[in-house]
Amino acid sequence: MKMPEGMRHPSVYVIVVNWNGKDVTLDCLASLRGVTYPAMKVLVVDNGSTDGSVAAIAGGFPEMEILSLNENRRFAGGNNAGIRRALEAGADFVLLLNNDTVVDPGFVQPLLDRFHHEDRCGMVVPKIFYHHPPDLLWYAGGEISFWTGTMRHRGIREKDRGQYDSPGETDYATGCCVLVSREVIGRVGAMDEGYFMYTEDADWSMRVRRAGYRVVFEPGAFLWHRLSVSTGGHLSRFKLKNKMFSNYRFFARYARWYHWLTFPWLSIIVNALAGLRYLTHVVMRSPDATAGPQISGPSE
Numbered sequence: 544m545k546m547p548e549g550m551r552h553p554s555v556y557v558i559v560v561n562w563n564g565k566d567v568t569l570d571c572l573a574s575l576r577g578v579t580y581p582a583m584k585v586l587v588v589d590n591g592s593t594d595g596s597v598a599a600i601a602g603g604f605p606e607m608e609i610l611s612l613n614e615n616r617r618f619a620g621g622n623n624a625g626i627r628r629a630l631e632a633g634a635d636f637v638l639l640l641n642n643d644t645v646v647d648p649g650f651v652q653p654l655l656d657r658f659h660h661e662d663r664c665g666m667v668v669p670k671i672f673y674h675h676p677p678d679l680l681w682y683a684g685g686e687i688s689f690w691t692g693t694m695r696h697r698g699i700r701e702k703d704r705g706q707y708d709s710p711g712e713t714d715y716a717t718g719c720c721v722l723v724s725r726e727v728i729g730r731v732g733a734m735d736e737g738y739f740m741y742t743e744d745a746d747w748s749m750r751v752r753r754a755g756y757r758v759v760f761e762p763g764a765f766l767w768h769r770l771s772v773s774t775g776g777h778l779s780r781f782k783l784k785n786k787m788f789s790n791y792r793f794f795a796r797y798a799r800w801y802h803w804l805t806f807p808w809l810s811i812i813v814n815a816l817a818g819l820r821y822l823t824h825v826v827m828r829s830p831d832a833t834a835g836p837q838i839s840g841p842s843e
Contacts, residue, residue: 552582555636555651555722556629560621562590565599567769568642572604575640580651584608584632588625590615618718619734619743626733630725637728641719643769645674653763654722657710665727665756666748668716669764670707681768683707684760685715687745689802692794692810694745713760718744719768723751730754742793749797 557575561568568587575585585607589597591614600609610628612621622639629637636658638651654667671682683698684707694715698707718734721744731750734743748758794806 553635555583556634557585557638558625560588563592563594565596574645577648588621590621619736623733646766650764657761665751666716666758667722670762674767674769684713687714692806715745715748
């Protein structure tokens with residue numbers, strides 16, 4: 544999708560959803576304040592926080608807009624409210640960004656450049672590192688297997704040596720950070736709020752792809768991600784249960800009939816083995832479990 548004439552700096556609304564995450568959200572907003580792209584606005588959507596987040600954000604970042612909701616609409620609902628507000632304000636692009644991230648000051652422009660360089664581009668996602676250690680990859684593209692009923696981040700837990708420095712198409716965009724154009728949202732809609740939690744991003748990506756657009760990974764843009772701050776960590780019972788249900792919903796929706804011969808039972812085995820590997824190779828070797836694996840699908 545080529546950049547229209549006269550749109551050298553299209554407007555980008557960065558949407559950050561917060562729910563009782565005051566400290567990490569303030570860190571995220573501080574990093575956004577340093578972004579060099581000149582036509583960027585930040586919209587913080589607060590999902591009914593009770594920890595003083597709204598007052599702290601308003602006091603510390605008066606230049607950023609706050610959309611304060613009266614309830615927790617979770618990931619999809621909060622982002623969708625932000626998307627509606629951004630489009631009403633005339634945004635050319637929306638950029639969803641997790642509140643538990645810290646961004647590189649130059650991360651916006653490479654995403655836009657990639658979007659305008661690729662034909663039929665629908666979404667662009669950056670390279671994402673763990674917050675600690677900061678050179679360990681969390682996302683360098685996404686892979687979906689309909690045979691095993693699983694999703695995984697390419698490059699996860701690998702030390703970055705430049706092995707994923709080539710842009711290219713990917714199976715899904717992580718909702719941790721994704722750039723989407725006004726046109727694409729108008730064509731396919733926003734996120735499906737029927738997912739209670741997790742896999743909304745993969746579902747959105749699949750709908751974008753089925754509408755004839757491409758989901759593209761751009762390694763020239765990057766940021767750092769703390770993980771699962773609002774859901775209790777990688778292996779909390781709450782997280783694993785909701786990821787399992789959401790993944791099953793996704794594969795039940797998009798799998799072909801022949802995938803049903805394998806994915807319902809293989810997904811259980813693969814995810815159980817992933818959890819076992821995590822316990823064996825991460826928890827037992829280090830008291831810091833912040834660099835654990837993604838067990839079974841996209842994580843917000």
